[in-house]
Amino acid sequence: MTPAEAPVWREQLKRAIRENGRDAHNRYLQFATVGLDGKPRVRMVVFRGFSPSEISFFIITDARSEKVKELAHCPDVEVGWYFTHTREQFRLQCSSEIHSHSADSDLHRDALWKALSDSAKAQFFWPKPGLLSGEGQSLEITAHPPETFVVIECRPQRVDYLLLAKTQRRMVSDLTASGWTEVSVNP
Numbered sequence: 001m002t003p004a005e006a007p008v009w010r011e012q013l014k015r016a017i018r019e020n021g022r023d024a025h026n027r028y029l030q031f032a033t034v035g036l037d038g039k040p041r042v043r044m045v046v047f048r049g050f051s052p053s054e055i056s057f058f059i060i061t062d063a064r065s066e067k068v069k070e071l072a073h074c075p076d077v078e079v080g081w082y083f084t085h086t087r088e089q090f091r092l093q094c095s096s097e098i099h100s101h102s103a104d105s106d107l108h109r110d111a112l113w114k115a116l117s118d119s120a121k122a123q124f125f126w127p128k129p130g131l132l133s134g135e136g137q138s139l140e141i142t143a144h145p146p147e148t149f150v151v152i153e154c155r156p157q158r159v160d161y162l163l164l165a166k167t168q169r170r171m172v173s174d175l176t177a178s179g180w181t182e183v184s185v186n187p
């Protein structure tokens with residue numbers, strides 16, 4: 001187990017995203033939080049890319065959604081990602097940080113908003129998610145990112161990688177004070 005600067009898992013993940021590009025769902029991941037009642041919650045979200053330093057990655061969501069309330073309470077998340085073509089599973093335990101509306105502009109938030117299609121942007125002006133159908137008010141449409149648009153930055157702390165090949169392979173990586181350590185374990 002040697003501390004390493006650039007973790008092996010990250011290159012594996014980047015390669016998996018690339019090699020599974022033919023699958024429309026290669027950027028869908030399961031995003032698990034701890035509910036306010038202490039029970040697990042999981043839902044699908046879209047991977048929106050790595051930060052420039054690649055030590056974190058982004059997803060976007062509505063500030064009014066349950067997951068945002070849950071993250072205020074417990075910022076620990078786990079992401080599950082399966083690539084069907086290469087048959088690889090990544091389980092990423094992450095700390096998270098919310099980038100929400102503020103007086104200072106936020107480069108990540110601004111860039112991710114600009115990259116959205118008009119139909120994706122429109123959802124952030126819909127009535128509050130989770131209310132009974134027909135209840136709630138639509139918001140006034142603006143060109144700049146509305147307060148409802150938040151970015152969740154996820155910073156992996158532990159990654160459990162499983163390859164479902166003829167010879168299965170499993171590797172667990174941990175972020176320590178001196179960098180990433182990687183160890184092979186029985187699948």
Ligand SMILES: Cc1cc2nc3c(=O)[nH]c(=O)nc-3n(C[C@H](O)[C@H](O)[C@H](O)COP(=O)(O)O)c2cc1C
Nearest residue numbers: 028041043044045046059060061062065066067068
């Ligand atoms: C394929 C797919 C992709 C989705 N992508 C996102 C996403 O990127 N961000 C998001 O907030 N919700 C996304 N959703 C909706 C979530 O799964 C979930 O229903 C919604 O965010 C409300 O979750 P919450 O009430 O637990 O916060 C997606 C759903 C599907 C089926």
